[in-house]
Amino acid sequence: MSNTSSGKGWGWRFRLATAGAAVGLMSATLMTGAAGPAATSASAASKYTFVLIPGLTVDPFYITMHNGAAVEAAKLGVTLKWVGTTTWSTPLQIPVVNSVLASKPSALLIAPTDLHALFKPMDAYYTAGIPVVSVDTTLSNQSILTAAISSDNYQGGALAADTIAKLAHDKGQVAVINTVKGVSTTDLRQAGFLAEMKKYPNMQVVASDYDNDLLTQAEAISRSLILSHPNLVGIFGTNLYSAQGAGQGVAAAKEKGKIYVAGYDAEPAEITLLRQGVINILVIQNPAAEGALAVQDAYWALTGDKSMIKKSVLLPNVVATTANMNEPSVSKYFYSSTLKG
Numbered sequence: 001m002s003n004t005s006s007g008k009g010w011g012w013r014f015r016l017a018t019a020g021a022a023v024g025l026m027s028a029t030l031m032t033g034a035a036g037p038a039a040t041s042a043s044a045a046s047k048y049t050f051v052l053i054p055g056l057t058v059d060p061f062y063i064t065m066h067n068g069a070a071v072e073a074a075k076l077g078v079t080l081k082w083v084g085t086t087t088w089s090t091p092l093q094i095p096v097v098n099s100v101l102a103s104k105p106s107a108l109l110i111a112p113t114d115l116h117a118l119f120k121p122m123d124a125y126y127t128a129g130i131p132v133v134s135v136d137t138t139l140s141n142q143s144i145l146t147a148a149i150s151s152d153n154y155q156g157g158a159l160a161a162d163t164i165a166k167l168a169h170d171k172g173q174v175a176v177i178n179t180v181k182g183v184s185t186t187d188l189r190q191a192g193f194l195a196e197m198k199k200y201p202n203m204q205v206v207a208s209d210y211d212n213d214l215l216t217q218a219e220a221i222s223r224s225l226i227l228s229h230p231n232l233v234g235i236f237g238t239n240l241y242s243a244q245g246a247g248q249g250v251a252a253a254k255e256k257g258k259i260y261v262a263g264y265d266a267e268p269a270e271i272t273l274l275r276q277g278v279i280n281i282l283v284i285q286n287p288a289a290e291g292a293l294a295v296q297d298a299y300w301a302l303t304g305d306k307s308m309i310k311k312s313v314l315l316p317n318v319v320a321t322t323a324n325m326n327e328p329s330v331s332k333y334f335y336s337s338t339l340k341g
């Protein structure tokens, strides 16, 4: 099986960060943990300071994004700060975005937790002349963005539907466990899944539930779906916590191999469930590449090399199954839980 949905690797999308080479190497600095003003460590006088605000700081998807961004920032001689909340929360993310603005960063790289609610706080940067790059999630009104970088979320959802349909021989009931309504990425994955399922007349979607991006809720939903739908043949978990919770519910109910699980992302616990055959397919993204590209775009916006910026980028997905997960061309995309840089 090809390791990308398009049959191409990611390399072709990468542009070399030559523009900043002359600035020299400086370590990217970071800050972890809960919301609060960004703090810089020893790094000397970088010309630019970029702040990366993830959906949440403890999620290996965003940690891997940070690590990719940190490598690129170091290449360009940019100081990178990492500020955010430890849970997925729009009411908590907004004050973080507001307080970072007061520190006058050179650029904001952000995964907004809501399609609409983050517009105003992000618009304040735009008004102040600070480039804003959305990375992973985005806004419905993208007019204030220098660039929007994500992966092909709709295609990933459709792929999950096709995989479950194939495993279940095109018949039976399926359900979706999603995170929070109003999130660009996971909304698109759900939409792709639901649209694709319409192609299978003998399959019915019996539920689409929300877990608030909490593993415990996702597992509880999975267990309750299994109890209330004896003919369930598949669950699609639209992100890391939803997929892990779906898998844990299936394992607890001893339904492995009877209820198929398609999930998103590739953190260590999901990888274990995939190896065990509890999760059957994971749609994996390339958060490190997303982070690196976001740094490049912001840098180009500041250095005047705007022709290098592609306003909207969708990186292709990698498909991991129990069968192919040991292939290095797949496993190299598994996420890291360790913040580096």
Ligand code: T6T
Residues within 6 Å of the ligand: 055, 059, 061, 062, 136, 137, 185, 186, 238, 239, 240, 241, 264, 265, 285
């Ligand atoms: O799936 C990723 C990310 O793409 C999504 O926007 C939110 O959830 C994750 O961070 C995984 O937990």
